[in-house]
Amino acid sequence: TKKLLKYYKKGSRYLKNHGMRAFLHKALKKVEAKRNGPVEYQKWLPKHLPGRAELIRQKNETFPYMPKFSVVVPLYNTPEVFLTELIESMRGQTYGNWELCLSDGSGNNSPLKDFLEKVCREEPRIKYTHSVIPLKISDNTNKAIGIATGDFIVFADHDDVLTEHALYECARLVNGHRDADM
Secondary structure (H helix, E strand, O other), rough: HHHHHHHHHHHHHHHHHHHHHHHHHHHHHHHHHHHHOOOOOHHHHHHHOOOOHHHHHHOOOOOOOOOOOOEEEEOOOHHHHHHHHHHHHHHOOOOOEEEEEEEOOOOOOOOOHHHHHHHHHHHOOOOEOOOOOOOHHHHHHHHHHOOOOOEEEEOOOOOOOOOHHHHHHHHHHHHHOOOOOO
């Protein structure tokens, strides 16, 4: 109600100063901008996610061309909770031809070493490299690219989470555009 009162006062002031024609013109422009303006991603996403049946169908689909996606991620003293969420979102992909290439640029005393070794033992599509000296993000990213063997490189941050169908959509689009380089 505070917001409504604020708009009422502002609109009344504008109407008094500029007249009915200018007021209506401005009001219509505001409504149109609201309707055609950017949509908040968190509100848009749930309305556009595939349902359970579609995800199952995607998981069972085989494309004529099955490109391998190398998801490269630079790490630097990354909290395990973020890395776990990223890894789980990768494991949950409906498209299975991927590898997760992690580069730990935390340096010699990395808190991630044991965690990364365990994850790599559990999931053969995950691999990592590390550096004894701390790396800046570009060197760290390049090191992750260095262990990639896929047809396409996908860049991600250590705190990213992919929707279940993210790589499926990439594979679908690549199959529709076989001459695509990126």
